Amino acid sequence: MFTSQWTKKFKVSQIQALTPKQIKWIDYEQIPDFTKEQIQIFTIEQIQALTPKQIPSLTILQISWFTIEQIQALTPKQNRVFTEKQIQSFAPEQIQEFPIKYINELISKQIQWFIIEQIQAFTEKQIQVFTENQIQSFTKEQIPAFRIEQIPYFTTKQISALIISKKIYALTIEQIQALTIEQITALTPQQIPLLTAEQIEALTREQISWLTNQQIEALTKEQIPALSPRKMGALSLEKRKILKLLINKYQNQEQKSKSKKDLTKKIYQQEAEKKKVLAVQIKNIKNLYY
Known part of the structure; x- marks a missing residue:
């Protein structure tokens, strides 16, 4: 196991030489000691070697240092252990790089941790892969955060999920007026009275x-x-x-x-x-x- 003193002294070449097995040996208490330079030279294999116990030890600042490649390398198992503060520390630019597999693995409480700037950063592909259960997990306070330009990205099934969960009531006038012909005509006669x-x-x-x-x-x-x-x-x-x-x-x-x-x-x-x-x-x- 590496000590805090050793962690801070790691040179670029030494970090690059660490095997996935050695990465797992790093004590979770030493994770916060890694610098920006050290974090950003972690390879995909090394990032994926971080254990569920090490991930929560990453600081908010360290999360902001993650490169696009590192974000996309995160595994579903790792994503599930991110804390509220860690989720909220991802910059909008990083959010846009979240791979589809990551979006698919988000659990309800993680979805509810997203802040306005992050919600507004979701791309068309990201929005469209949210499951109906995930869409229903967004709170009434989060729904109004979606940009008008994002509303047309919602699938007809996702709009139905908003109605069923009564989250449709949280849509603003501007968001309602952004609904497309496909989204409106897909509403069933049973859903119309719910508006x-x-x-x-x-x-x-x-x-x-x-x-x-x-x-x-x-x-x-x-x-x-x-x-x-x-x-x-x-x-x-x-x-x-x-x-x-x-x-x-x-x-x-x-x-x-x-x-x-x-x-x-x-x-x-x-x-x-x-x-x-x-x-x-x-x-x-x-x-x-x-």
Whole structure:
């Protein structure tokens, strides 16, 4: 095992000569002693030789020294033991170099550790390989951090995952307006009612025109008022007819509900009146005998 004194004295040539087996012998307490020059000359094999016990000992500063090649060399087993501070110490430029295999291995708590600058650094390929479970792991505070330019990168399955987990509510107006025709038309009739009236209102005139017949039929009575006359005008004649029928349906339901309430109220009043009359009659009878 190497001591701290030995670690600091390692020359470039000596570090380059270390075998993967010898790398494993370095005590985790000595890991923080490696300098920038020493860290950056670690080969791919040496980086991959770092053990799960050594990785957490890397300092925030040492993480920032990692080269692109070293970041891409990290194994799934190593990635899983990175701490919150270590994850958050990766610069946006380093984040963009995270290989797909690393993205695939991120666990929920690690995803929730990403800060705004890191989220905004994700590339199209990186975003598209996030699983549905990983997408659902992003917090409501992280979702608004995605740049408008990143929203179109989300797959239709990922958008569905946001809706199912109710994280879709965290999207800003600008993010909603960045949804593509593929993302919007992929929403199922069961998912449409899960959107808030505010989100429906945020959709642009063009986005409203993309709604399918089935999606329009799925609009709720709370969502319809969010459609302005101008946006309704973006719908085709056939879709406007469907919307009109839907509005009539809700109006009829409301009228029936009101009529039912009025009838119930009337019956209640009649019963109350009967009880009143009966009480008077009982009182009169009592007066006759007493």
